Amino acid sequence: MNRHDLDALVAWYARLSPETLDQMSRFYAETVRFRDPFHAFRGRDQLQRIYRSMFGSLQEPRFHILRRLVDGDEAVLIWDLRFRFRGRDWCIHGSSHLRFDAHGRVDYHRDYWDASAELYEKLPVLGAVLRLIRRRIAAAGERG
Numbered sequence: 001m002n003r004h005d006l007d008a009l010v011a012w013y014a015r016l017s018p019e020t021l022d023q024m025s026r027f028y029a030e031t032v033r034f035r036d037p038f039h040a041f042r043g044r045d046q047l048q049r050i051y052r053s054m055f056g057s058l059q060e061p062r063f064h065i066l067r068r069l070v071d072g073d074e075a076v077l078i079w080d081l082r083f084r085f086r087g088r089d090w091c092i093h094g095s096s097h098l099r100f101d102a103h104g105r106v107d108y109h110r111d112y113w114d115a116s117a118e119l120y121e122k123l124p125v126l127g128a129v130l131r132l133i134r135r136r137i138a139a140a141g142e143r144g
Helices: 003-014 021-027 044-057 124-143
Strands: 028-035 040-042 059-071 074-085 088-100 106-112
Touching: 003 021, 003 059, 003 074, 021 028, 021 044, 028 044, 040 044
Parallel strands: 028 106
Antiparallel strands: 028 040, 059 074, 074 088, 088 106
16 A cells, blocks of 8 residues: 555545445455444445445535554544434544555455444433433442
8 A cells, every 4th residue: 555545545535425436446445344333244345335325314424534544554544424414413533444455455444433422322312311321330430
């Protein structure tokens, strides 16, 4: 992987849309391994389906790459995913650990983000329950 490969990937993510998804083969290996808090699979076609679903479910989703760290054939991207859902603005903060193959394409992609803090706790009923549980666990830790 060279910096040009990473720069091109970051630029692609900045303009990611249903129309640019067909360019994924330029950046991702056919047998890419992917994992996030909700999915674990192998295959570029499945990754495209996940992104198509995102565009079908969310309004105006956009990745904003805040920082990148590179070490050899690996990189970490720190990002915000901003979108609208049911009339409300949302932002998920996370990071992606990427590994590149000999052709400069991503063959491993793992996303790290806290589904509880970033999504569930912001929902009206479930969020209140999760925040209460989190406070009780923190209080128990302070006592013990």
